[in-house]
Amino acid sequence: MNGAPTRYALDTSVFTQAARSYYSFAIAPRFWDALTQHARTGAVLSIDRVKGEIDNGKDELKEWANNHFHYSFETTNDDEVLTAYQRVIRWAMGQSQYTNSAKAEFARKDNADAWVVAYAIAKGCVVVTQEQPARDARRKIPLPNVCQAFCIPFIDTFEMMRKLGIKL
Numbered sequence: 001m002n003g004a005p006t007r008y009a010l011d012t013s014v015f016t017q018a019a020r021s022y023y024s025f026a027i028a029p030r031f032w033d034a035l036t037q038h039a040r041t042g043a044v045l046s047i048d049r050v051k052g053e054i055d056n057g058k059d060e061l062k063e064w065a066n067n068h069f070h071y072s073f074e075t076t077n078d079d080e081v082l083t084a085y086q087r088v089i090r091w092a093m094g095q096s097q098y099t100n101s102a103k104a105e106f107a108r109k110d111n112a113d114a115w116v117v118a119y120a121i122a123k124g125c126v127v128v129t130q131e132q133p134a135r136d137a138r139r140k141i142p143l144p145n146v147c148q149a150f151c152i153p154f155i156d157t158f159e160m161m162r163k164l165g166i167k168l
Contacts, residue, residue: 006163008038009120010046011129011143012053012112014157019061032064034166039072043164047119048073049112076115080122087121088114091149098141106141113143120152127154 018024023031038044051073054065065073076085092098092106092114106114120127133144147154155163 004124005043007042007123007125008044008128008155008160008164009116009123009125010035010044010050011116011127011131012050013130013143014128014160015046015050015054015061015065016057017130018157019059019064025060025064028168030168031166032068034161034164034168036068038164038166039069044160045072045074045125047076047112047115049076049110049115052110053112074119074123076119078122081115081118084121085114085118088118088146088150092141092146095141097136097138099138102137102139102141113141113146116143117146117150117152120147121150125152126160127152128157128160129154130156 018028018031022028025032035044046069051065051070055062076082089107092103095103098106105111116127116129119125127143127147129143131143133148134140134142135145137145144154146152160166
């Protein structure tokens with residue numbers, strides 16, 4: 001990242017797991033305030049494809065995203081990201097360990113996973129996801145596995161919070 005400040009690209013799982021369990025809006029409003037604050041500085045962002053997945057939820061998370069985080073969903077519609085996306089999809093389709101249905105799911109245009117990695121490749125971000133690497137996965141292509149294949153750093157929500165100094 002050449003000395004530039006670290007930027008964290010959040011996967012859908014960061015938002016959905018926090019909102020629906022350990023950092024629900026009712027018990028951990030400071031978590032959501034911290035995301036908004038770090039988004040304003042440019043340290044935390046997500047992408048339009050993640051917003052699309054959040055919007056499918058039609059819940060409090062969707063409301064928060066639309067009212068407080070909407071300016072931090074970056075577009076994936078630029079040449080650098082599109083070129084990286086093509087690389088990611090070609091890689092996934094060439095992996096014999098994953099089932100055809102896993103590859104098809106990963107390549108669905110409304111699945112944000114490949115887009116998050118492509119954005120990180122194009123823009124030099126760290127991917128933040130609650131998914132774990134799974135060396136023996138077959139029925140799903142785990143986001144961390146893709147990050148590893150492209151040497152993209154990835155961390156979970158809690159590590160991001162440590163690195164950003166977020167305390168609740």
